[in-house]
Amino acid sequence: MARVEVWFDGDCPLCRREINLMRRLDRRGAIVFTDVATGQGVCPIDRAELLARFHAREDGQMVSGAEAFAAMWRAIPVLAPLGQLARNGVVLTLMERLYLVFLKVRPSLQRALRGT
Numbered sequence: 001m002a003r004v005e006v007w008f009d010g011d012c013p014l015c016r017r018e019i020n021l022m023r024r025l026d027r028r029g030a031i032v033f034t035d036v037a038t039g040q041g042v043c044p045i046d047r048a049e050l051l052a053r054f055h056a057r058e059d060g061q062m063v064s065g066a067e068a069f070a071a072m073w074r075a076i077p078v079l080a081p082l083g084q085l086a087r088n089g090v091v092l093t094l095m096e097r098l099y100l101v102f103l104k105v106r107p108s109l110q111r112a113l114r115g116t
Helices: 013-025 047-052 066-074 080-085 089-114
Strands: 004-008 031-035 055-058 061-064
Touching (some): 013 089, 061 066, 066 080, 066 089
Antiparallel strands (some): 055 061
């Protein structure tokens, strides 16, 4: 099992919820979670870029968007089948399209979760 590092927006209530769930599922400690919003930790690319899309590093390779989610899932045994399924180009393309739609509605969802 490869070690995976993910960078997430800790100021985003959606991101915090998802990362908290992933932390609970990551019983083996296979994932290093780095909160980009705090400014702590090492950012391998521009911080603004890390905040705009979800990023991960798997086997030394930086990936983003749906591919980053799939990398994270592969590190968690219960989610690994979904991560493996995303290795299929058609599946990954569909996931990326859905992720792009999510990015468009993310600000509205964030405002709703913050109660504003």
